[in-house]
Amino acid sequence: MALFSRIRTSATAASFQLRHFSILSPDSNTPLTSHQKSRAALSLLKSEKNPERILEICRAASLTPSFHIDRVAFSVAISKLSEGNHFLSVDTFLRELSSRPDLRNERFASHSLILYGQAKMLNNALKAFDDFYNEGLCRSAKSLNALLVSAILAKDYKEAKRIFVEFPKRYGIEPDLETYNTAIKALCESGSSTSVYSILVDMKSKAITPTATTFGTLLAGFYAEEKYEDVGKVLSLMKEHGIPIGLSIYNIRIKSLCMLKKSNEAKALLDGMLSKGMKPNSVTYNNLIFGFCKEGNLEEAKSLFNSMVNRGLKPDSQCYFTLVHFLCQGGDFEIALRICKESMEKKWVPNLSTMKSLVKGLASISKVEEAKELIRNVKEKFSKNADAWDEIEKDLPQ
Numbered sequence: 001m002a003l004f005s006r007i008r009t010s011a012t013a014a015s016f017q018l019r020h021f022s023i024l025s026p027d028s029n030t031p032l033t034s035h036q037k038s039r040a041a042l043s044l045l046k047s048e049k050n051p052e053r054i055l056e057i058c059r060a061a062s063l064t065p066s067f068h069i070d071r072v073a074f075s076v077a078i079s080k081l082s083e084g085n086h087f088l089s090v091d092t093f094l095r096e097l098s099s100r101p102d103l104r105n106e107r108f109a110s111h112s113l114i115l116y117g118q119a120k121m122l123n124n125a126l127k128a129f130d131d132f133y134n135e136g137l138c139r140s141a142k143s144l145n146a147l148l149v150s151a152i153l154a155k156d157y158k159e160a161k162r163i164f165v166e167f168p169k170r171y172g173i174e175p176d177l178e179t180y181n182t183a184i185k186a187l188c189e190s191g192s193s194t195s196v197y198s199i200l201v202d203m204k205s206k207a208i209t210p211t212a213t214t215f216g217t218l219l220a221g222f223y224a225e226e227k228y229e230d231v232g233k234v235l236s237l238m239k240e241h242g243i244p245i246g247l248s249i250y251n252i253r254i255k256s257l258c259m260l261k262k263s264n265e266a267k268a269l270l271d272g273m274l275s276k277g278m279k280p281n282s283v284t285y286n287n288l289i290f291g292f293c294k295e296g297n298l299e300e301a302k303s304l305f306n307s308m309v310n311r312g313l314k315p316d317s318q319c320y321f322t323l324v325h326f327l328c329q330g331g332d333f334e335i336a337l338r339i340c341k342e343s344m345e346k347k348w349v350p351n352l353s354t355m356k357s358l359v360k361g362l363a364s365i366s367k368v369e370e371a372k373e374l375i376r377n378v379k380e381k382f383s384k385n386a387d388a389w390d391e392i393e394k395d396l397p398q
Contacts, residue, residue: 082119110146117150157190188221223256258291293326317348333361
């Protein structure tokens with residue numbers, strides 16, 4: 001009888017593994033490695049909408065937050081479920097995972113709290129935190145910080161403040177630097193940057209030294225609220241703490257000014273950096289190019305792009321997409337084509353609406369052959385939307 005039971009259990013396990021294997025790799029008989037399972041799961045999740053199927057794919061891959069690709073897959077799965085309003089499936093999925101023996105640890109408990117926040121299910125995160133605490137899984141600042149992040153992701157800043165104020169005492173968890181930095185982020189995102197001064201005082205009383213990250217977050221908050229006097233105060237505080245105003249701080253200031261449509265002031269900061277012998281990076285230029293494009297100053301944007309490339313810095317995909325989009329809007333189709341070709345050589349293709357605008361724009365300036373060649377290149381290298389491209393090509397002058 002015992003032998004029969006063992007055989008039946010083994011057969012059930014084998015059937016379970018075979019079914020899951022067929023989900024991830026239906027056209028292969030070769031067993032997949034853990035990494036291959038994760039890649040297969042991620043690929044399937046990106047196009048899947050059925051909640052039950054999403055859960056089956058995740059179960060088949062046995063995902064774990066120990067690996068980056070698995071964390072990405074978790075995030076995609078939660079996004080798909082929450083976007084479809086399948087909140088019960090999110091809760092079922094995360095509870096099921098937390099019962100797995102290999103995930104009975106603070107690392108996964110913390111990660112699951114963040115996933116609840118991503119799904120805008122903060123009440124579930126709060127309940128899970130309490131359960132995990134009682135089970136001995138959430139007893140350090142790591143999980144408290146994850147809960148704060150969950151509140152930020154859910155954009156429930158009032159609850160984030162309550163967690164920061166009440167939970168350390170309630171659960172006997174001592175906040176660390178990351179706790180304070182996360183609380184500062186919540187206050188700044190909620191438009192309450194001036195409240196951070198009291199947090200800095202509290203940090204000092206507990207001998208926790210703020211870092212460039214602390215002040216960078218605060219600077220972004222004051223810029224967003226256009227409190228320029230406070231920006232000056234923060235820069236002075238950095239000097240008092242002996243924290244150098246380095247590249248990361250300049251990039252935060254430049255990005256903030258560009259978002260406020262003050263790109264000329266941001267460009268002045270770049271000039272100041274260069275005069276001090278500081279080297280900007282691609283992030284510096286990407287932010288400035290976006291800013292000037294948004295303000296319609298395409299000449300300055302093109303000049304910055306050329307300066308960036310001449311310095312040996314590499315634009316990212318978004319930089320290319322931004323330039324092509326706004327150059328088309330501005331009617332500069334020839335330069336847009338050149339930049340688009342550079343982007344495509346790196347296997348980065350602007351979205352369909354931008355590409356359609358470029359093709360039509362080329363045709364409008366009697367560059368029909370160039371437009372057709374662009375369409376051929378897109379269809380040859382990237383088969384997606386081939387039917388749509390056929391329709392666009394039909395509309396071109398023959």
